[in-house]
Amino acid sequence: MSFKIASSPHQHSQKTTAQLMKLVALAAVPGIAVQAYFFGYGVLIQLVLAIITALSCEAAVLALRSKKIKVKLLDHSALVTALLLAVAIPSYAPWWLVVIGTAFAIVVVKQLYGGLGNNLFNPAMAAYVLLLVSFPLPMTSWLPAAPVQNLAVGPLDAVCTIFTDFSCTGYSVSQLRQDADGVSMATPLDTLKTDLSQGYTAAESLKKPVFGWLSGEGWFWVNLAYLLGGLFLLQQKVIQWRIPVAVLGSLFSCSLLAWLISPDTNASPLFQLFSGATMLAAFFIATDPVSASTTEKGRLIFGVLIGVLVFLIRSYGGYPDAFAFAVMLANMTVPLIDYYTQPRTYGHKNKGAR
Amino acid sequence: MNQYQEIVRQGLWKNNPGLVQLLGLCPLLGVTNSLTNALGLGLATMLVLLSTNTVVSLVRNYVPNEIRIPVFVMVIASVVTVIELLMHAFLFNLYQALGIFIPLMVTNCIVIGRAEAYASKNAVLPAAFDGLMMGTGFALVLCALGAIREVIGSGTLFAGADLLLGDWAKVLTIHLYQADHQFLLAILPPGAFLVMGFLIAGKNAVDARAAAKAKPVEQKISRARVTHVSS
Numbered sequence: 001m002s003f004k005i006a007s008s009p010h011q012h013s014q015k016t017t018a019q020l021m022k023l024v025a026l027a028a029v030p031g032i033a034v035q036a037y038f039f040g041y042g043v044l045i046q047l048v049l050a051i052i053t054a055l056s057c058e059a060a061v062l063a064l065r066s067k068k069i070k071v072k073l074l075d076h077s078a079l080v081t082a083l084l085l086a087v088a089i090p091s092y093a094p095w096w097l098v099v100i101g102t103a104f105a106i107v108v109v110k111q112l113y114g115g116l117g118n119n120l121f122n123p124a125m126a127a128y129v130l131l132l133v134s135f136p137l138p139m140t141s142w143l144p145a146a147p148v149q150n151l152a153v154g155p156l157d158a159v160c161t162i163f164t165d166f167s168c169t170g171y172s173v174s175q176l177r178q179d180a181d182g183v184s185m186a187t188p189l190d191t192l193k194t195d196l197s198q199g200y201t202a203a204e205s206l207k208k209p210v211f212g213w214l215s216g217e218g219w220f221w222v223n224l225a226y227l228l229g230g231l232f233l234l235q236q237k238v239i240q241w242r243i244p245v246a247v248l249g250s251l252f253s254c255s256l257l258a259w260l261i262s263p264d265t266n267a268s269p270l271f272q273l274f275s276g277a278t279m280l281a282a283f284f285i286a287t288d289p290v291s292a293s294t295t296e297k298g299r300l301i302f303g304v305l306i307g308v309l310v311f312l313i314r315s316y317g318g319y320p321d322a323f324a325f326a327v328m329l330a331n332m333t334v335p336l337i338d339y340y341t342q343p344r345t346y347g348h349k350n351k352g353a354r
Numbered sequence: 355m356n357q358y359q360e361i362v363r364q365g366l367w368k369n370n371p372g373l374v375q376l377l378g379l380c381p382l383l384g385v386t387n388s389l390t391n392a393l394g395l396g397l398a399t400m401l402v403l404l405s406t407n408t409v410v411s412l413v414r415n416y417v418p419n420e421i422r423i424p425v426f427v428m429v430i431a432s433v434v435t436v437i438e439l440l441m442h443a444f445l446f447n448l449y450q451a452l453g454i455f456i457p458l459m460v461t462n463c464i465v466i467g468r469a470e471a472y473a474s475k476n477a478v479l480p481a482a483f484d485g486l487m488m489g490t491g492f493a494l495v496l497c498a499l500g501a502i503r504e505v506i507g508s509g510t511l512f513a514g515a516d517l518l519l520g521d522w523a524k525v526l527t528i529h530l531y532q533a534d535h536q537f538l539l540a541i542l543p544p545g546a547f548l549v550m551g552f553l554i555a556g557k558n559a560v561d562a563r564a565a566a567k568a569k570p571v572e573q574k575i576s577r578a579r580v581t582h583v584s585s
Contacts, residue, residue: 108548130539133538133539133542133544134535134536134537134538134539134540135535135537135538136538137535138535165534
């Protein structure tokens with residue numbers, strides 16, 4: 001009779017990677033739906049493009065590495081990477097953008113490092129940074145939310161714009177972004193940043209049409225939907241509370257401090273929490289089990305680091321939003337964080353304790 | 355295989371300064387955003403290596419062992435200064451494009467490395483030849499990197515060749531494609547690291563394939579498993 005000696009943990013939920021990934025994808029559905037409602041159906045096309053690219057790239061590399069293609073493809077991790085990248089890039093970005101990004105995420109960031117579980121960086125965010133650094137113009141061309149759009153954009157326009165750079169009625173993306181006066185409308189975070197740099201106060205800037213209740217028009221609801229999805233993930237125990245709470249908590253406290261000191265030159269803390277990618281990143285991106293810290297204390301440090309970096313880059317950096325950079329920078333520190341936050345093993349004493 | 359064939363093999367492939375020794379990465383990654391820059395710096399480095407190896411080999415028997423490094427550095431610094439002034443005089447545009455990387459050749463590890471590892475121990479002719487081959491190997495890697503990054507990043511090949519070779523060379527510039535959006539990353543430093551990684555991986559793959567081919571077929575020993583493996 002043989003006894004199997006397994007290493008800890010001895011008790012774990014019986015969920016497989018595939019089930020967890022499916023839950024993550026499911027939890028993102030409300031966010032994607034709200035995004036599609038406010039920012040056009042382009043996001044769905046981007047999603048399809050990203051998923052097709054991700055699966056074919058993953059299959060190709062797995063074939064090259066002579067791994068079991070079907071098993072690995074069905075763990076749905078490529079799907080989640082594709083999903084996160086697709087919702088992060090502007091809905092009407094040209095098709096090759098998402099294809100290049102997804103291929104880079106899967107082939108270089110994930111598979112070249114050894115596949116799922118071995119990647120140092122979050123694939124979706126590394127790809128986002130690649131795209132943002134390489135193609136700054138299309139990567140920042142977000143259309144304003146549907147209620148403030150000047151030109152109506154239909155579902156078919158999404159197809160036309162993504163594949164031909166022009167909507168079916170012949171408008172380019174930059175024309176679609178213009179308001180009635182022909183001035184381009186940027187994202188709320190971008191607008192606020194530009195206005196503050198030009199000497200407006202935050203309160204003056206917030207009167208512009210791209211802003212709505214509490215944060216940007218439409219952006220509040222997108223963030224709220226991702227928050228709901230994140231709470232669902234927490235309830236399903238797919239993620240733990242530490243990283244999201246640390247990210248949101250540190251972003252909130254930093255911006256609260258700055259806002260109390262100088263309310264004219266800083267957005268309110270709630271504005272920060274419901275703008276840009278905050279909720280998506282806090283619940284779906286920073287909690288990536290592979291590239292985030294794995295210890296309990298480490299996750300708090302990791303999350304706080306992300307929150308602080310996001311606040312710093314949003315307020316003082318060159319880019320309006322910062323989650324991709326913050327997550328990647330924090331990913332780099334993970335080996336160090338994990339090294340110094342190893343939990344006490346049962347039966348052993350703490351270091352230094354006698 | 356005679357000595358000179360071995361030097362060629364070492365410099366160009368087996369011990370390539372760029373791909374294997376990974377020396378001089380600073381200029382390697384810094385200037386290779388276009389083929390012209392890469393070729394310019396590659397030729398300059400080759401010239402420096404050839405001259406320094408020759409001079410170091412010539413003085414090797416007169417330099418006390420204790421102070422050989424300062425002497426080598428002085429030789430290298432003088433040669434680089436000469437080359438810098440020559441480029442300043444005759445290739446001014448390229449001189450400006452390469453900027454700080456020309457004087458930085460003094461600190462290029464390949465140059466001092468070859469002086470110490472080869473030229474100070476060998477006769478003049480092999481030493482000079484070694485300098486030439488190491489320089490060629492380095493220049494080839496520079497050019498490969500420069501060409502790949504220029505094609506991906508700006509869609510051209512050999513843009514600005516006239517800066518290096520004179521006005522006739524304008525015909526060498528090839529416009530491969532005209533993109534609305536340049537793939538900026540390839541031109542920026544991170545792109546250099548990425549392309550370099552792929553080049554090294556490519557070389558290792560070729561080596562691995564060659565090694566697998568050359569390996570004699572080992573006799574297979576088959577054993578019967580006597581223990582049961584539980585799943």
